Amino acid sequence: MSSFQHVFDRCDDLLNPIIVKELRQVVRGRFFWGVLILFLIFQCLVLSFSIAEKGMTSRHVGAEALEFLFGILFFASYVLIPVFNGMKFAKEQTEGTDELLFITTITPEKIIMGKFAAGMVFILLIFSAFSPFMFMTFFLSGVDLSMTLLALLAGLLFSSIGAMVQICCAALSQDTHSQQFFRGAGIFLQVTTYFSLMGMGSEIMRYGGVRFAGFVGGPGLYSSILIMSLFLIYFLFKAAAAVIQPTGADRMRPVRLTVTGGWLLTLVIAIYWAFEFSSARFIILWGGIVCAALVVMTMVTVSERDSISERVARDLPAGPTGRRLAFILSSGAAGGMAWVALMTAFTVLVVNVFAGTTKVLYRGDLNEASIAMLTFMSFTLGYGLFAVFIRRAFFSSLVDTRNNWVVMLLVFVGFSVLPMLLGVFVGSNSDLIMMGNPFVASAKLAEGVLVGIGVLFAGLLPNFLWLKRQAREFLTAGQSDR
Amino acid sequence: MMLSVENLCKNFGETQAVRGLSFSLSGGDITGFVGPNGAGKTTTMRILATIEDASSGQVEIDGQSIITHPERARELVGFVPDSLPLHSDMSVHEYLDFFARAYGIKAERRRSLIEDLEEFTNLTGIREKLIVALSKGMKQRVSIARALINDPKFLLMDEPAAGLDPRARIELRELLRVLSRQGKGILISSHILSELSEICTSTLIIEQGRMLKFGTIEEVTNHDQPTRKLIIRPLNDPEGLSRFLVLEPGVENLVANGKTFECDFAGSDEDAAEIVARALAAGHRLVEFKFRQQNLESVFMTITRGEVQ
Numbered sequence: 107m108s109s110f111q112h113v114f115d116r117c118d119d120l121l122n123p124i125i126v127k128e129l130r131q132v133v134r135g136r137f138f139w140g141v142l143i144l145f146l147i148f149q150c151l152v153l154s155f156s157i158a159e160k161g162m163t164s165r166h167v168g169a170e171a172l173e174f175l176f177g178i179l180f181f182a183s184y185v186l187i188p189v190f191n192g193m194k195f196a197k198e199q200t201e202g203t204d205e206l207l208f209i210t211t212i213t214p215e216k217i218i219m220g221k222f223a224a225g226m227v228f229i230l231l232i233f234s235a236f237s238p239f240m241f242m243t244f245f246l247s248g249v250d251l252s253m254t255l256l257a258l259l260a261g262l263l264f265s266s267i268g269a270m271v272q273i274c275c276a277a278l279s280q281d282t283h284s285q286q287f288f289r290g291a292g293i294f295l296q297v298t299t300y301f302s303l304m305g306m307g308s309e310i311m312r313y314g315g316v317r318f319a320g321f322v323g324g325p326g327l328y329s330s331i332l333i334m335s336l337f338l339i340y341f342l343f344k345a346a347a348a349v350i351q352p353t354g355a356d357r358m359r360p361v362r363l364t365v366t367g368g369w370l371l372t373l374v375i376a377i378y379w380a381f382e383f384s385s386a387r388f389i390i391l392w393g394g395i396v397c398a399a400l401v402v403m404t405m406v407t408v409s410e411r412d413s414i415s416e417r418v419a420r421d422l423p424a425g426p427t428g429r430r431l432a433f434i435l436s437s438g439a440a441g442g443m444a445w446v447a448l449m450t451a452f453t454v455l456v457v458n459v460f461a462g463t464t465k466v467l468y469r470g471d472l473n474e475a476s477i478a479m480l481t482f483m484s485f486t487l488g489y490g491l492f493a494v495f496i497r498r499a500f501f502s503s504l505v506d507t508r509n510n511w512v513v514m515l516l517v518f519v520g521f522s523v524l525p526m527l528l529g530v531f532v533g534s535n536s537d538l539i540m541m542g543n544p545f546v547a548s549a550k551l552a553e554g555v556l557v558g559i560g561v562l563f564a565g566l567l568p569n570f571l572w573l574k575r576q577a578r579e580f581l582t583a584g585q586s587d588r
Numbered sequence: 589m590m591l592s593v594e595n596l597c598k599n600f601g602e603t604q605a606v607r608g609l610s611f612s613l614s615g616g617d618i619t620g621f622v623g624p625n626g627a628g629k630t631t632t633m634r635i636l637a638t639i640e641d642a643s644s645g646q647v648e649i650d651g652q653s654i655i656t657h658p659e660r661a662r663e664l665v666g667f668v669p670d671s672l673p674l675h676s677d678m679s680v681h682e683y684l685d686f687f688a689r690a691y692g693i694k695a696e697r698r699r700s701l702i703e704d705l706e707e708f709t710n711l712t713g714i715r716e717k718l719i720v721a722l723s724k725g726m727k728q729r730v731s732i733a734r735a736l737i738n739d740p741k742f743l744l745m746d747e748p749a750a751g752l753d754p755r756a757r758i759e760l761r762e763l764l765r766v767l768s769r770q771g772k773g774i775l776i777s778s779h780i781l782s783e784l785s786e787i788c789t790s791t792l793i794i795e796q797g798r799m800l801k802f803g804t805i806e807e808v809t810n811h812d813q814p815t816r817k818l819i820i821r822p823l824n825d826p827e828g829l830s831r832f833l834v835l836e837p838g839v840e841n842l843v844a845n846g847k848t849f850e851c852d853f854a855g856s857d858e859d860a861a862e863i864v865a866r867a868l869a870a871g872h873r874l875v876e877f878k879f880r881q882q883n884l885e886s887v888f889m890t891i892t893r894g895e896v897q
Contacts, residue, residue: 115695123689131677203674206734209637209662210690352658354641415641420656503602 123212124220129227137190138228142235145182149175149239156246168246173308175243176257179236180304183229183265185296191225192272196279196289199350214347218273222343225269233262257307263335264303268296270342277346326382330375337368354415358406358437362445365403369396369449373456380460389460390475396453397479400446404490405511407442412494412507412576414438419583426581433580439494439507440576443487450483477555478548484558485544489517491565498572518544589615589650589664589741591636591773596645598631598797605631607797608645613773615741618764620784620791620805621777622884624892628797629777630670633744636775637667649742666740670747672727673734676720680711680730683719684737691738701737709733709763725756732763743767745776749783761787785809785884795892809882815840815852818860821876822847829872836863848876 132138156171198204207217237258244251275292279285344364348357376392379385415437422432433441434448454476461472493514497505505513521542529539537553540546542561547554566573591613598606606628613619623629634640636647638658647654647661654661675683684705688698706712709729714722719730728748735743749757757780764774764787775792778784784791791808793801801808818839822829826847833839838855853860864877 118695121689123686126689127678127682127686130682131675134677201674202669202671205639206667206669206687207690208639209665209667210687210738211659211662211692212690352638352641416655417641417658506601 122216122220122223124217125224125227128220128224132224132228138231141182141186142232145178145232146235148178149236152178153239153242156243168243171246172240172243172254172257175236175240176261176307177304179232179240180261180265180307181300182232182236183261184268184303185300187228187232188225188265188269188272189293189296191221191228191269192276192292193289195221195273195276196285199276199279200282200285204350208350208352214350215343217350218277218343218347221273222270225273226266229262229265229269233258260307263332267335267338267342268299270339270346271295274342274346274349277349326378330379333375334372337371340364341368352417353411354417356415356418356421356436358410358442359432359435361406362403362435362442365399366449368399369453372396377460380464386460386464386472389457390471393453393457393475393479396449397482400449400453400483401486403442403449404446404486405514407439407446408490408494408514409508409510410437410439410442412439412572414576414579414583422580422583429581433577436580438576438580440573441580443490443573446483446490447487450480450487454480474551477551481548481551481554481558482544484555484562485547486518488558488561488563488565489521489544490514491562491569493517494572495565495568499568589771589773591649591742591775592647593632593636594646594648596632596635596647597643598628598635598640599643605797606635606642609794609797609799611792611799611802613742613775615771615773616768617790618768618774618776618788620781620788620884621775621794622781622784622791622888623777623794627794629794630746631797632794633667633746633775633777636742637665637744638662639667663738664741666735666738666743668728668731668735668743668745668748670750672724673719673730677718679716679718680722681706681715683730684733687734688737693737705733705736708736710759723756724751725753725759728752728756728760729763732760736767740772742773742775745774747777747779749778749780757783781884781888791884793888793891800891801887805884809884809887815854816882817880818851818853819876819878819880820849820851820874822849823873823875825872829867832867832870832872833863836866839863850880853879 152171152174156168195204204217208214240254240258241251244254272292275288278288341361341364344360348361351357372392372395376388379388418436418438422429422436434445435441457472457476457479461476493510493516496517497507497510497513501513522544525539525542529535537546537550541550541554541557544558547557550557593609593611596606596609597604609628609632611619621629621633631640635642636654638654638661642655645655649661649664652660652664654665673683678686681702684702685698688702693701703712706715709732711726711729711733714726719727722730732745732748735745749760752760761783764776768774768789776784776788785805788805790804791801792799793808820829820833826844826849830842830844830849833842833849833851838853838859840852840854842849842851860877860879864874867874
């Protein structure tokens, strides 16, 4: 074997098998070539018309052409390619085509990484085909080259997020119904955010970066966006890999660890901006985002299994401290609830500590915000526990554990909306009727937090033995074998 | 090398798909996995292939638990599912190359391995064809080649003969014999019982997730039956023999079929030998005295009720 062949083989061995497969399939398929050729023709036409029109109608003809081209590029890279990639993955998931991969030695992380990297290869190809045309608009008038580059980089970054969002939605598609639901939600998210991002992109290209971003101190903003975007991609990657893991695997440990890391990372960024602008509102915004994430995590948690699997038990540490930590982080409904409660407590604590130790503006709002967060999360956990009990007691044969998030959503909506409708029916708009709604209760501060904690305890009561059993399982699993 | 299953259970909500299955397979064995539709065959195979998790029980390959360490078991097991490969836009060679990469087989070894597998499964001539353009039989060969990529010690095959034409079935049978001679243990589910009894060394019959019978084909077809069919043909005097037989212990439902008698016999081989001795002593001359060999089909029909869960 020649040394060239040897080097080639070594490089070949490093390639993710999924990338090789995806590239082979897509290059053979018509979609990619169709999109590429169609958009190249479109760009040539747009540029030709712009050159023909130069100087006749507008002195910003270059900027207008650039904006138009960017819109097309971003649509292809942010919407078309990720959605196509996601649909292909979802189809493979529901058909079971990818199932045989799980009996090979390839890991779920490698599968997701391969899918993402394959999507990124096509996004980069589209970008490399579009970029020369976009830079050519510089020769027309009104184009800022640095802004063109910035727009392209931002487009690439957001397209990466879009690609991972679609892969995550596809990973959630386990059967035809969930495929339709998550595909619909994914496409809706992608299309709506496309228009929002395009609006922002137009502003940057039209008025330049200094005017748009200068007021928040350029590099700080760009670094924050970059760090948070990369974290979001990493989180979605971990979440998608967890979803496609076999049911008995410890799916949640990497997800909870990532979210805990993200909590810390975003806190650092929020503190940086709070001091940069001397405003506590960044901490409030951070707390709000954390609460939203914890609500989603509670919905995931109530849909987790309520007994320890053999694979989870296999990896439990021997010591009691390690086991307690594993209980909170590993797959399991009770541990997940404990983790959400702990993260809520830390969040409220951080907000209070920040209120008490700094001299930033709007500091007084922090105390109110921490009470509202505590109220909202108490309601969330309480309703989550209600949902667990309702499914277990009445619908265990009808609703699978993994779909318990739907029951929680119904409980949440039921307690929030039904009293309101009842109030309309009986002609009362008393605050008491509305106290089941976490949003209303959060605004009521002292009364709200009392009701919230009451709801939490009401949820804990029927589930006490269920929670205790799971905690004991984690603490004692496999001890007779050791 | 031994694959042992101990008290395996799998529940889907309220439904118990597999209830306490226990059996073992050795290298070189071909075990037929038989049961009515919905008996739990596919679920069991998917658990053994580590696609599904068991609700309880233990599965070990050479003492290594596949429940707690599925990643190690995957190196020892190959799985041919009941569905054929669906990768419509991949050629046979690309498909096998993809799975070889997924098993982490290095480039140099991968090339020769895939060539060998294509030759072994008679796919060399169609290696560049798209999978979608292949016949069912050819797709099944691709599926088997894929399952052999990691050189598994045990091969699990779920309905591999379904939908195949007679030639493809015969070729599949030959392929299984060769694999068995190579020392691979094979667990094969099929509804074509006559074919199974031709190639299998043992059989496992299940219904409603429970094991009804497990043993070699001879054990399953001959043993533990309340009665066996006895065929007796006298040289002459059939009426005399008939009168003699109805008085013999263990002989029931005697029926004359031309010059031959058939009856149910509830007794051991020794009891049968006593009857022969007494018949000869009584002056009857026998041309034929034998037990009718039960086939897998009749055993299956006798012990299963066709109930689904």
